[in-house]
Amino acid sequence: MKAMINQRYGEPSSVLRLADVPRPVPGRDEVLIEVHAAAADPGVWILVTARPPAMRLMGFGLRRPKHPVRGRDLAGVVVGLGPGVTRFAVGDEVYGTCDRGSFAEYAVAPSKWLARKPDRLSFAEAAAVPVSGQTALEAIRAAGSPDGRRIMITGAGGGIGAFAVQLAVAAGGSVTAVCGPGKAELVRSLGADRVIDYTREEIDRDGPVHDVILDTAGCRPFPLLRRALTPTGTVLLAGGGHDAPGFLGGFTRQMRAPLVSLAGRQRFRPVAGRERAANLEELSGLIRSGTLTPVIDRTFPLAAAADALAYLSEGHPTGKIVITVRE
Numbered sequence: 001m002k003a004m005i006n007q008r009y010g011e012p013s014s015v016l017r018l019a020d021v022p023r024p025v026p027g028r029d030e031v032l033i034e035v036h037a038a039a040a041d042p043g044v045w046i047l048v049t050a051r052p053p054a055m056r057l058m059g060f061g062l063r064r065p066k067h068p069v070r071g072r073d074l075a076g077v078v079v080g081l082g083p084g085v086t087r088f089a090v091g092d093e094v095y096g097t098c099d100r101g102s103f104a105e106y107a108v109a110p111s112k113w114l115a116r117k118p119d120r121l122s123f124a125e126a127a128a129v130p131v132s133g134q135t136a137l138e139a140i141r142a143a144g145s146p147d148g149r150r151i152m153i154t155g156a157g158g159g160i161g162a163f164a165v166q167l168a169v170a171a172g173g174s175v176t177a178v179c180g181p182g183k184a185e186l187v188r189s190l191g192a193d194r195v196i197d198y199t200r201e202e203i204d205r206d207g208p209v210h211d212v213i214l215d216t217a218g219c220r221p222f223p224l225l226r227r228a229l230t231p232t233g234t235v236l237l238a239g240g241g242h243d244a245p246g247f248l249g250g251f252t253r254q255m256r257a258p259l260v261s262l263a264g265r266q267r268f269r270p271v272a273g274r275e276r277a278a279n280l281e282e283l284s285g286l287i288r289s290g291t292l293t294p295v296i297d298r299t300f301p302l303a304a305a306a307d308a309l310a311y312l313s314e315g316h317p318t319g320k321i322v323i324t325v326r327e
């Protein structure tokens with residue numbers, strides 16, 4: 001099968017190439033999927049570039065990638081079942097995540113990371129959901145009960161942000177969306193009550209009024225976040241900017257969170273997306289009811305996955321970037 005692989009770390013345009021590789025075989029509790037669409041996110045860029053360097057110590061491969069095929073999100077059709085799989089049958093249309101690469105004509109995924117694709121979505125739309133949608137879901141859960149509370153979301157028009165705005169609004173939150181120029185109309189259409197264009201105003205424009213700040217942009221200094229937060233508010237740190245410098249790069253912000261929380265009553269907490277069927281089922285329900293709709297910026301064919309990652313690394317996608325594998 002054709003797959004987009006990198007056998008060494010480096011810039012996407014130098015190390016990613018389309019290759020013929022063996023079709024994967026599903027193991028116990030795994031499903032073989034004919035991939036129709038995948039998606040790009042900063043995590044894929046990190047696995048291609050090995051930036052920040054700390055990722056080499058996280059089990060993805062010290063000197064070179066442990067698994068050569070890139071991509072985590074996928075949507076497609078079940079074409080094979082490993083032993084023990086009872087939740088799916090051949091022919092089911094599914095979406096979810098995999099850990100051995102989805103930028104390929106076929107992928108294997110643990111059945112516990114998959115759900116049936118909502119009929120309302122195309123394969124491309126469904127592939128946009130899993131990583132960013134589940135991270136946004138965990139973040140809004142971590143926000144406690146958003147009902148009637150003010151939530152600021154930085155990077156509101158990006159991959160995680162566009163889901164988080166919709167989920168926060170659906171949970172009754174009053175959302176301040178922080179984004180760059182050109183995204184105000186989008187975030188308002190997703191339900192944001194207020195918009196701050198960070199190129200014209202700072203995020204503390206309205207004073208310390210936010211009960212929760214979900215920080216996906218990962219580039220505003222902590223003292224500034226504090227000034228936009230109520231005295232007992234919480235900052236949820238989803239990321240630190242995929243290209244932040246240093247050995248730990250963007251992970252630094254999340255690792256500093258417990259220490260920073262020691263000073264005063266404001267809390268700083270890292271949030272992580274968790275891949276699980278129950279999360280996808282919850283997102284599917286919201287998608288079916290029309291409460292949640294993925295936002296897609298651009299689609300790239302499989303052979304242009306390096307261009308997709310280069311575009312993503314500019315840092316300003318509007319929603320998600322999708323890789324189409326089958327038209």
Ligand SMILES: NC(=O)c1ccc[n+]([C@@H]2O[C@H](COP(=O)([O-])OP(=O)(O)OC[C@H]3O[C@@H](n4cnc5c(N)ncnc54)[C@H](OP(=O)(O)O)[C@@H]3O)[C@@H](O)[C@H]2O)c1
Nearest residue numbers: 042155158159160179180217238239240241271272273316
């Ligand atoms: N914790 C987890 O489990 C998890 C999972 C997935 C991703 N992440 C991390 O979360 C972060 C966000 O991921 P994502 O997929 O949402 O990324 P994304 O789609 O690339 O979005 C990044 C956002 O950052 C904003 N941004 C860029 N420069 C900015 C600046 N100078 N000031 C303010 N905002 C700026 C952009 O907004 P504009 O376009 O409006 O400028 C964009 O919306 C990344 O660091 C990623 O690695 C964490």
